[in-house]
Amino acid sequence: xxxxxxxxxxxxxxxVNEAFGRSAVAAFAAQLxxxxxxxxxxxxxxxEAVTNCIVHAYKDTVGTIYIWTSxxxxxxxxxxxxxxxxxxxxxxxxxxxxxxxxxGERAGLGFAVMEGFCDxxxxxxxxxxxxxxxxxxxxxxxxxxx
Amino acid sequence: MAVRIVHSxxxxxxxxxxxxxxxxxxxxxxxxxxAIQSSLAPCVRIDxxxxxxxxxxxxxxxxxxxxxxxxxGGCVEVVNLKERIFSMMKLAGLDKYVTLRKKExxxxxxxxx
Numbered sequence: 001x002x003x004x005x006x007x008x009x010x011x012x013x014x015x016v017n018e019a020f021g022r023s024a025v026a027a028f029a030a031q032l033x034x035x036x037x038x039x040x041x042x043x044x045x046x047x048e049a050v051t052n053c054i055v056h057a058y059k060d061t062v063g064t065i066y067i068w069t070s071x072x073x074x075x076x077x078x079x080x081x082x083x084x085x086x087x088x089x090x091x092x093x094x095x096x097x098x099x100x101x102x103x104g105e106r107a108g109l110g111f112a113v114m115e116g117f118c119d120x121x122x123x124x125x126x127x128x129x130x131x132x133x134x135x136x137x138x139x140x141x142x143x144x145x146x
Numbered sequence: 147m148a149v150r151i152v153h154s155x156x157x158x159x160x161x162x163x164x165x166x167x168x169x170x171x172x173x174x175x176x177x178x179x180x181a182i183q184s185s186l187a188p189c190v191r192i193d194x195x196x197x198x199x200x201x202x203x204x205x206x207x208x209x210x211x212x213x214x215x216x217x218x219g220g221c222v223e224v225v226n227l228k229e230r231i232f233s234m235m236k237l238a239g240l241d242k243y244v245t246l247r248k249k250e251x252x253x254x255x256x257x258x259x
Binding site: 016018019022037043047051054055105106109113 | 202230234
């Protein structure tokens, strides 16, 4: 299936850009006429993925974060978030709720939140090469009952 | 994003407004911890009534404050939670450690700001 619209975004992994990343994706997805709940779901999931790039992938350095967003006629939003950072050694462990390598102020819930707010979350990663997180969310829209 | 602090003898109230993400959490944490350190009140109330967005950084923030306050035997309550934020905190299991209270419709804000 071909997307009806696409956008690409590229920005530096500075924490001040977290709000920019999630707002830009949400603003782009708004053309599918999502309800407020769906917009919040997208914002929260993207925020988690971008934060992961900043605090894990490019820990102690500044790298580039890429976000591709595709919209489909049936209401599907596909968001790919990619970094060229350190990569994840053990993906299933990283995705476990409460697992964190940072401790203290991080809850270890990033992937759990992404999975909770999206229909599908896929992660590909290679140590030293980087990580791609694919989020899929189907927008039912403002006219839906729920 | 802003933090308002109200001291009273038995309770320190921290009202957070705006968006809580990993970036903003650092400032919110700093201001809250300064207030906790300068207060002798046993109870810390965190007011989320004016929070417009929160990701898992908000959960880490509450958990971190709980650890500090619990270390001297105090308690933490998080109030005026919007439905969405309330369910995120509940899912994370925060209700086992701190008191969570939802925003009550039509009721005046308890912290009388």
